[in-house]
Amino acid sequence: xxxILLVNDKSKDASSIQSSLSDNFQxxxxxxxxxxxxxxxxxxxxxxxxxxxxxxxxxLSRVVNWQRQCMVHGYHPGFLFYIIQxxxxxxxxxxxxxxxxxxxxxxASRQIFASIRQVSGRAKVERSLREDYDHHNRIISTMPLSxxxxxxxxxxxxxxxxxxxxxxxxxxxLGRPPDTWLMNGQTLRDELFRHQCFHxxxxxxVRKKDGKEMPCRITVHSLNEDNPIDGIWFIEDHxxxxxLHSALRETEYKCREQxxxxxxxxxxxxxxxxxxxxxxSAVRCFGYEMDELTGRSIGVLFPxxxxxxxxxxxSLFLEVSDESSSALHIFEHCKKNGNHLWVAWTSRGxxxxxxxxxxxxxxxxxxxxxxSSGEERISTRAWRDRILSFTDISPEAFDAVLQACxxxxxxxxxxxxxxxxxxxxxxxxxxxxxxQLILNPFSGHPPEMRNxxxxxxxxxxxxxxxxxxxxxVSGNGLLEAAGRYITVDTSIISLPKGMGTRHSxxxxxxxxxxxxxxxxxxxxxxxSIMKKGKIVKVIx
Numbered sequence: 001x002x003x004i005l006l007v008n009d010k011s012k013d014a015s016s017i018q019s020s021l022s023d024n025f026q027x028x029x030x031x032x033x034x035x036x037x038x039x040x041x042x043x044x045x046x047x048x049x050x051x052x053x054x055x056x057x058x059x060l061s062r063v064v065n066w067q068r069q070c071m072v073h074g075y076h077p078g079f080l081f082y083i084i085q086x087x088x089x090x091x092x093x094x095x096x097x098x099x100x101x102x103x104x105x106x107x108a109s110r111q112i113f114a115s116i117r118q119v120s121g122r123a124k125v126e127r128s129l130r131e132d133y134d135h136h137n138r139i140i141s142t143m144p145l146s147x148x149x150x151x152x153x154x155x156x157x158x159x160x161x162x163x164x165x166x167x168x169x170x171x172x173x174l175g176r177p178p179d180t181w182l183m184n185g186q187t188l189r190d191e192l193f194r195h196q197c198f199h200x201x202x203x204x205x206v207r208k209k210d211g212k213e214m215p216c217r218i219t220v221h222s223l224n225e226d227n228p229i230d231g232i233w234f235i236e237d238h239x240x241x242x243x244l245h246s247a248l249r250e251t252e253y254k255c256r257e258q259x260x261x262x263x264x265x266x267x268x269x270x271x272x273x274x275x276x277x278x279x280x281s282a283v284r285c286f287g288y289e290m291d292e293l294t295g296r297s298i299g300v301l302f303p304x305x306x307x308x309x310x311x312x313x314x315s316l317f318l319e320v321s322d323e324s325s326s327a328l329h330i331f332e333h334c335k336k337n338g339n340h341l342w343v344a345w346t347s348r349g350x351x352x353x354x355x356x357x358x359x360x361x362x363x364x365x366x367x368x369x370x371x372s373s374g375e376e377r378i379s380t381r382a383w384r385d386r387i388l389s390f391t392d393i394s395p396e397a398f399d400a401v402l403q404a405c406x407x408x409x410x411x412x413x414x415x416x417x418x419x420x421x422x423x424x425x426x427x428x429x430x431x432x433x434x435x436q437l438i439l440n441p442f443s444g445h446p447p448e449m450r451n452x453x454x455x456x457x458x459x460x461x462x463x464x465x466x467x468x469x470x471x472x473v474s475g476n477g478l479l480e481a482a483g484r485y486i487t488v489d490t491s492i493i494s495l496p497k498g499m500g501t502r503h504s505x506x507x508x509x510x511x512x513x514x515x516x517x518x519x520x521x522x523x524x525x526x527x528s529i530m531k532k533g534k535i536v537k538v539i540x
Contacts, residue, residue: 003047003049004027004028005049006051007051007052007053013053013054016089017082017089027116030047035052035062035063039066042070050066053082146216150229150230153227154174154176166181166206166209167208181207182206183204183207188218192228200220214237217236218233220232264365265281265366266279266363267364270314272312273299274297277294278293285335286336288336302331302334303334309524317345330378330538332410342368342539346364365382384398387536390514391514392426397424400453402527404461405420405422407458408525409521409527418462419502421471421502422472422473423518424473424477425473425516427473431484433513435484435485437467438483441482442479450478467483469484469485470485471484488505502519507530510530517531524540
């Protein structure tokens, strides 16, 4: 069914056309008396063809405006002027030209319909193409990406986004080569001709109207192999990326400056354990000159006995980064002059996009203090208060047990490494949840012979540490028992991989009591401090 709107001005020609079309069942015929009436009613009718008598040719400009009005509202009917001469119906398509139909009496309706149907079909195709064009044009005009069309080496089309970003007016862009506003236009042109490909993306700089530079990425979809500049250009504004990169670079400079000025120790290692960066504070702490440590193995900062079984010292810091962030790792180090110091480290592995280790960043704090004898030992003042909260343990007792553990882990007994464990505080509950494996060597002894703060008592501990079982120490530092077997279910806690039964049993007992646990590893002498079922500090 073809919808036809006939402007019937009651002339002889109009009556003849009306007569020829009215008896065709394939035509839905609508009539108006004038062009003005047609302009009012066409939106309600939405015709495929509008027939206008040639006698209205004096109103051609009005008909053209009517056609434009239809296009604005999304309609694309065919507009035909008609006139009858010498028994021939002559139709003039204002878009395509004229054609004539001989009005034979018995075939006039069929012939006119066939011709008009062709016009209608063409109008539908044009309407579809126009709708597609308008749709694509709306996308290009509204998308937040600059787009240009280049033909014959000059810009033939530009979307509003580019005009808004560059500040140019449309007439300043159209008809001109891209080199007009591209600062590296010749380089881009050379790359396009050198690669001779239909799709290429390059970095560029647009010179804005106000003289400022707009870093961008230009993607060219070439439409002409002889002149690859011709095609569709997409321009992605990278001003924000450039500003962000500049800000990050400035931040990096400031951070590096802060690292050099900070009192915190900062070291960066490569995957093999060689120092690639060390800040002045760390250099001073270890007693070296500024250029003495970069490029050397981190192993030079450890006592030889501490790393004698370690293939790659960097693995020690990787263990730190793999543990919970709440677990502070304190390593014993040695200075250039041979003196010892303890540093609390936190570290993080640095990985690339393929998850390959590229380095380790280590941040440390010197935890060393001088005792009255002049000997260096680890300072606990900065972190022990949090561990001792809600316990009956005195700071002096805590430090004494820690010192005993460090001595056992470092020295062992007669050159042999020793693994043992201590439970300090809440001693009554600890004794209830453990049983004696051997006769208790401290039973019946006076307090002064059981005070763990006394050096001779700590030396005696090294003998009993060879026995199985744990030491139990009261909150005020008195040894209550040795050789205790812990009877608590260890399934209630979860420790990192690699921890043995000694670690898990002590952790479980701290989970159900208010005691603090110390475990000395037989392999390496590492001291783990536990509270409420978790490792809270590691000293190596």
